[in-house]
Amino acid sequence: MRLTRYLLPTLKENPAEAQIASHRLMLRAGLIRQEAAGIYAWLPLGLRVLKNIERIVREEMDRAGAVELLMPTLQLADLWRESGRYDAYGPEMLRIRDRHERELLYGPTNEEMITEIFRSYVGSWRSLPLNLYQVQWKFRDEQRPRFGVMRGREFLMKDAYSFDLDEAAARRSYQRMFVAYLRMFDRMGVKAIPMRAETGPIGGDLSHEFLVLAQTGESAVFCDRAVLDLPVPGADVDYGGDLTSLVEAWTAPYAATEDVHEVERFERDVPAERRLLARGIEVGQIFYFGTKYSVPMNAVVRHADGIERPIHGGCYGVGVSRLVGAIIEASHDDQGIVWPDGVAPFQVGLLHLKHGDGRVDAACESLYASLRAAGLSVLLDDTDERPGAKFARMDLIGLPWQVRVGPRGLDNGTVELKHRASGERREMAPDDAVAFLR
Ligand code: ATP
Ligand code: MG
Ligand code: MG
Ligand code: MG
Numbered sequence: 001m002r003l004t005r006y007l008l009p010t011l012k013e014n015p016a017e018a019q020i021a022s023h024r025l026m027l028r029a030g031l032i033r034q035e036a037a038g039i040y041a042w043l044p045l046g047l048r049v050l051k052n053i054e055r056i057v058r059e060e061m062d063r064a065g066a067v068e069l070l071m072p073t074l075q076l077a078d079l080w081r082e083s084g085r086y087d088a089y090g091p092e093m094l095r096i097r098d099r100h101e102r103e104l105l106y107g108p109t110n111e112e113m114i115t116e117i118f119r120s121y122v123g124s125w126r127s128l129p130l131n132l133y134q135v136q137w138k139f140r141d142e143q144r145p146r147f148g149v150m151r152g153r154e155f156l157m158k159d160a161y162s163f164d165l166d167e168a169a170a171r172r173s174y175q176r177m178f179v180a181y182l183r184m185f186d187r188m189g190v191k192a193i194p195m196r197a198e199t200g201p202i203g204g205d206l207s208h209e210f211l212v213l214a215q216t217g218e219s220a221v222f223c224d225r226a227v228l229d230l231p232v233p234g235a236d237v238d239y240g241g242d243l244t245s246l247v248e249a250w251t252a253p254y255a256a257t258e259d260v261h262e263v264e265r266f267e268r269d270v271p272a273e274r275r276l277l278a279r280g281i282e283v284g285q286i287f288y289f290g291t292k293y294s295v296p297m298n299a300v301v302r303h304a305d306g307i308e309r310p311i312h313g314g315c316y317g318v319g320v321s322r323l324v325g326a327i328i329e330a331s332h333d334d335q336g337i338v339w340p341d342g343v344a345p346f347q348v349g350l351l352h353l354k355h356g357d358g359r360v361d362a363a364c365e366s367l368y369a370s371l372r373a374a375g376l377s378v379l380l381d382d383t384d385e386r387p388g389a390k391f392a393r394m395d396l397i398g399l400p401w402q403v404r405v406g407p408r409g410l411d412n413g414t415v416e417l418k419h420r421a422s423g424e425r426r427e428m429a430p431d432d433a434v435a436f437l438r
Contacts, residue, residue, distance in 0.1 A: 001346065003381045007044050010393055020216040022328035023148035025337050029397045031324070038145025038153030045397065046324065048345035050156065053323050054135050056187045056342060057158045064180035064239050066131040066160050071113050073137055077103035079112045082297050092140045106139035111293050111315060114161040118311070119299040125165055128301065128311070129173050133160030135320060147216070150281065150325040158318040163311045165303060167290065170312035174206065174288045175243040177316045179233055181210050181284055182250065186232040188323065189340020190330050192283050193227055194250055198259040199287055206288040209257055211280030214329040221280040223255035224270045281326045284318040337398030338421050346379040348437060349399040351391070353406035355384040363405050363415070367430055371403075374438035395420065403433055 009030040017034075018024040026032050031046030042050055058068065074096070080086035086093075086105075094106040107113070114132060122130065138157045145153050162173035178194065185192035190212050197209035211221055230250055237246070254270050256262070257280075266275065293299065294310035302308050319326075331338045339345065348371055352364045364380060371378045379399065381390050387406070394402050402418040409415050414427040417436065428436065 001377075001379050003379060003383050006379070008393075008397070009043065010396060018148065020147050020150075020329065021332055022150065022216075022325040025328050025332055025396070026148050026325065029337055032149060034148075036153075038142060038151070040149055040152060040154070040321075045345045049324050049339070049343055050321060052343040052345070053188060053320050053327075054156075054158075056184050057135065057318055057320060060180045060184040060187070061133050061158070061160060063183075063235070064131075064176045065129075066133045066177075066180075068134065069117075069132055070134050070136060071107070071110055071117075073106055073139070074104050075107045075110075075113055077105055079116060080105065083112050083115075083293055084296060085112065092142065094139045094141050107136075108138055108140045109157075109315075109317070110134070110136075110159055111161065111313075112297065115293045115297045115299050115313070118161075118163055119297065122163070123301055125301055125303045129162065129164050129169055131160055131162040131173060131176075133158060133316070148325055149321045150329075151218075152321065155319065156321040158316075158320055160316040162314040162316070163299075164314075165301065165309075165312070167288075167312050170288055170290070170314055171206075172243070174286060174314050175247045176239050177286050177314070178208065178247050178250070179237055179239070179243055181286065181316075181318070182232050183235070183237070184318070185210060185212075185283065187342050188327060189342050190283075190323075190327050191228065193221075193223060193255055193280070195221055195223065195255040195257050195280075196251075196260050197257050197285060199289070208251075208286050209282050210284040210286075211257070212283055212326045212330050213278050213280050214326070215279055216329055217279035217281040219280050219282060220258040220261075221256070221276075221278055222258070222261050222266055223276050223278075224253035225274045225276050227253040227255050228276075281322070281329060282319070283323050283326050284316075286314065286316045288312075288314045332398070335392070336396035339398045339400060341400050344398070344400050346377045346399050347401060348376050348378045349394045349397070349402045350378050350380045351387075351394060351402060351404045352380065352382050353387045353390070353404060357407055359410055360405055360407060363410055363430060367403060367405065367415070367434065370431075370434045371437065374434055376437060401437055403437075405430075 011028045014024050015027045032040045096104040135158045139154050164170040192210040192212050194208040197207045199207045290312050291310040300308040300310050328337050354360045368380050404416040415430050418425045
């Protein structure tokens with residue numbers, strides 16, 4: 001991508017409305033634009049990050065055996081009356097009437113609709129286990145939308161729903177999602193710690209929240225530092241096998257959100273030097289809720305013995321748009337964002353440092369072509385601005401690597417490579433730069 005043909009509205013000044021680093025940086029780096037309180041347009045650079053997060057989520061969900069579908073954002077109120085949640089949900093639900101005076105709502109979550117789909121098509125034990133997921137916009141009329149996309153009103157969520165014959169099988173489905181979550185957050189370059197959590201309005205008796213530690217997080221959390229060093233399972237993890245010991249290793253160290261925190265157990269089980277009292281950003285939550293929806297909505301399957309019984313369900317959310325903010329909150333410095341490789345909007349920023357210099361033009365064009373041929377995504381700064389402004393903008397938008405091309409380096413046959421995260425810089429021949437980055 002050439003910057004002169006792109007839309008990257010970066011800001012030099014800190015926007016007054018932003019209270020935390022990630023919100024400030026998302027506005028300054030031209031990732032989002034607020035259209036109404038808690039409602040954002042995703043500008044081109046921000047959308048690339050959002051898509052990268054979505055891609056990782058999909059790859060890990062698919063690997064764990066989940067199947068993607070897509071449900072509408074609008075739902076009929078009557079569906080929610082079946083489960084009894086239409087009245088219970090309260091003012092967070094955006095309620096809408098169409099021209100025929102039919103009552104609709106903009107979905108804050110989809111347990112009812114997925115249960116309706118499931119019961120329409122699945123009737124036999126042979127079809128289970130089944131895990132269906134989507135990546136879709138949600139609306140919750142939050143009382144205090146704030147911190148940019150972290151607490152938006154319209155936000156992108158991955159929501160998955162598992163269907164099993166009995167509680168034991170449902171717990172295995174829960175474990176598969178637990179492991180898939182460990183993997184997806186790790187691939188996004190953030191540490192998201194699974195913590196025991198309250199189940200809230202979704203209901204049920206088993207739940208973990210995944211939290212990214214950050215001072216600006218909205219939840220107080222308590223954990224054993226041992227959980228920070230546990231190894232994340234590799235891509236070869238066997239989702240068909242027994243994941244109990246893996247999940248137990250991750251749930252053995254104390255880790256709880258404030259709602260379920262037990263001070264005495266914390267102080268008894270965790271040595272003082274390992275006690276971590278911190279704040280966290282909830283980037284995902286998983287629930288086992290049993291027959292909470294299948295009983296009122298009559299989602300039953302015939303078991304091998306011929307008897308129909310309600311299915312045991314679980315649901316599994318990831319805050320896809322919130323993650324963009326959470327990742328920045330965990331990965332930035334005074335100059336700007338420092339994108340982890342897995343989610344960076346472009347892998348390489350190519351800087352043309354002398355407008356109107358034919359040799360620099362030629363070297364940039366050649367590098368632009370060969371870096372892309374090597375499979376890298378490249379943003380070429382071909383504007384006529386001064387080098388200082390270009391350096392500052394590249395640091396602000398946080399691409400993992402910069403390749404700086406100027407006449408002085410070319411005199412020596414070199415370009416300069418800069419690694420954004422470490423700040424390390426080195427000179428090398430253009431071909432070596434391509435070989436190094438590929
Ligand atoms: P919170 O406690 O932050 O209000 P929640 O517990 O109500 O979140 P869930 O119902 O568990 O949210 O939804 C799944 C995920 O969706 C959450 O873990 C979070 O990452 C994300 N999410 C929830 N509400 C918002 C929001 N208003 N803006 C952005 N992401 C959100
Ligand atoms: Mg909420
Ligand atoms: Mg919550
Ligand atoms: Mg939650």
